[in-house]
Amino acid sequence: MNRKLVNIVLIVLAVAIVIVIGKDFIGKKAGKNIENPFEYNMDEFRKVDSTQILYAETFHFPLKIHDWAGITVSDSMIIVASANHLLKFDYSGKQIFGKQLIDTATCITIDENRQIWIGMSHYVVMYDINGTLVKRWNSFGDRALFTSLAVSGENVFVADAGNRIVYHCNTNGQIIRRIGEKNEQKEIPGFIIPSPYFDVAIDDGGFLWAANTGRHTFENYNADGSLRTSWGVTSFKIEGFSGCCNPAHIAILDDNSFITSEKGMPRIKIYDQHGQFIGIVAPPAAFEGSLAPDITVDKQHRVIALDFERQQIRIFERKKE
Numbered sequence: 001m002n003r004k005l006v007n008i009v010l011i012v013l014a015v016a017i018v019i020v021i022g023k024d025f026i027g028k029k030a031g032k033n034i035e036n037p038f039e040y041n042m043d044e045f046r047k048v049d050s051t052q053i054l055y056a057e058t059f060h061f062p063l064k065i066h067d068w069a070g071i072t073v074s075d076s077m078i079i080v081a082s083a084n085h086l087l088k089f090d091y092s093g094k095q096i097f098g099k100q101l102i103d104t105a106t107c108i109t110i111d112e113n114r115q116i117w118i119g120m121s122h123y124v125v126m127y128d129i130n131g132t133l134v135k136r137w138n139s140f141g142d143r144a145l146f147t148s149l150a151v152s153g154e155n156v157f158v159a160d161a162g163n164r165i166v167y168h169c170n171t172n173g174q175i176i177r178r179i180g181e182k183n184e185q186k187e188i189p190g191f192i193i194p195s196p197y198f199d200v201a202i203d204d205g206g207f208l209w210a211a212n213t214g215r216h217t218f219e220n221y222n223a224d225g226s227l228r229t230s231w232g233v234t235s236f237k238i239e240g241f242s243g244c245c246n247p248a249h250i251a252i253l254d255d256n257s258f259i260t261s262e263k264g265m266p267r268i269k270i271y272d273q274h275g276q277f278i279g280i281v282a283p284p285a286a287f288e289g290s291l292a293p294d295i296t297v298d299k300q301h302r303v304i305a306l307d308f309e310r311q312q313i314r315i316f317e318r319k320k321e
Contacts, residue, residue: 046265046283046284046285048238048280048283048284048285052238052279052280053279053280053281053282053283053319054270054278054279054280054281054318054319055270055279055280055281055282055303055316055317055318055319056316056317056319057282057286057314057315057316058315058316058317059091059092059093059314059315060307060310060312060313060314060315061089061092061093061312061313062093062311062312063080063087063311063312063313064311065080065082065085065087065311066082066083066311067082067083067084068080068081068082068083068294068306068308069081069082069083069104069105069106069107069108069118069119070105070106070107070108070109070294070306071108071294071295071296071304071305071306071313072108072109072110072116072296073110073296073297073298073304074110074114074129075114076090076091077089077090077096078090078091078304078313079108079110079116080108080306080313081101081105081107081108081118082105083104083105084100084101084103084104084105085098085099085100085101086098086099086100086101086105086116086118086127086131087099089313091315093313097131099127099131101118101120101125102120102125102133102136103120103121103125104120104121105118105119105120106119106120106121106145106146106147107119107146107147107148107149107159108149109148109149109150109151110151111151111152112153114128114129115127115128115129115134115151116128116129117149117151117156118149119146119147119148119149119158120146121144121145121146122139122140122141122142122143122144122145122146122162123136123137123138123139123140123144123146123173124136124137124146124149124156124158124169124173125137126171135171135172135173137169137172137173138173140158140160140163140167143162143163144160144162144163145160145161145162145163145196146158146159146160146161147159147160147161147196147197147198147199148198148199148200148201149200150200150201150202150208151202152202152206153206154170154171155168155169155170155176156168156169156170156171156173157169157179157200157202157208158200159198159199159200159210160198161193161195161196161197161198164180164190164191164192164193164198165178165179165180165181165191166178166179166180166191166200166208166210166221167179168208168225177224177225178225179208179210179221179225180210180212180219180221186226186227187227188226188227189212189215191210191212191214192212192213192214192215193212193213193214193245194213194214194244194245195213195244195245197211197213197245197246197248197249197263197292198210198211198213199211199247199248199249199250201250201251201252202252203220203252203256203273204252204254204255204256205256206223207220207221207222207228208220208221209221209250209252209258211247211248211250212230212232213244213245213246213247213248214244214245215232215234216232216233216234216240216241216242216246216247217230217231217232218230218231218232218250218258218275231274231275232275238267238269238277238280239277241260241262242264242265243262243263243264243265245263246260246262246263246264246292247260247261247262247292248261248262248263248292249261249292249293249294249295250295251295251296251297251303252297253297253301254299254301255273255301256273257270257271257272257273257278258270258271258272258273258275259281259295259297259303261292261293261294261295261305262292263290263291263292264290265284265290266284266286266287266289266290266291266292266293267280267282267283267284267286267287268280268281268282268293268295268303268305268316269281281303281316282303282305282314282316287307287309287310288309288310289309291308291309293305293306293307293308293314294306294308300317301317301318302315302316302317303315303316303317304316
């Protein structure tokens, strides 16, 4: 038997083995359908105890735009960045402002002086409340992918999913320090960011929190960039986080409790300042598809969600006891 014929026989044999194994994995045998032992049923985790749902949706309104970057609030205004526009709405859904941006936005926040900060993938811009461009930082390089901003006084924190780092900058874009780089001596594990979901927020004490999505944890950092504390639970159950990268979005209330938004199995939840699960803002049944709504909170502790799949802004308020 020549080598060419041997190779053909080996290929046919390999294909036959793959087909047999494939049938076993698919779960079909002797013409009968059997359960796939490798299939994981998520239906039980989509069901929640109604007593755990602490918020109710009180209002929503549509957005006639696509490719949103994010949402923030100030006073009685809801501010949205789409890919190319800055928009302001009142709580009744009336658009009161619209302006085209200079580039493609990826994230947005507003500071205590009502200055609007917008991430543009690899650099940051700042607009005043009337939509006038005030500052534009230099580029952080082609590898950068800014996914979240948090501002406290003269400190601007920028989450870069591309480089898996948080930059602590001054308001002119000069880097003060890099936060979250792996350092075993300082017990900093390093960020694991499998996809472009990497959120940061500032608590009432001025401390930085970052969602280490690949580890399903929240990490809290001191002013010098050292790790202060962390919390998180990896679990499909309601109190935990699962998948490749959750929580996808976070917000912190003025009492230092956390609001989280998850992708894959979308749901919005609330935790206390120590990371203990309190309850549900919006259960999986409130959403379509798998995208995590971006979230923000206001001084009345309302949760405002930017629902990408329903193309709506949705407002949730705590139920009266």
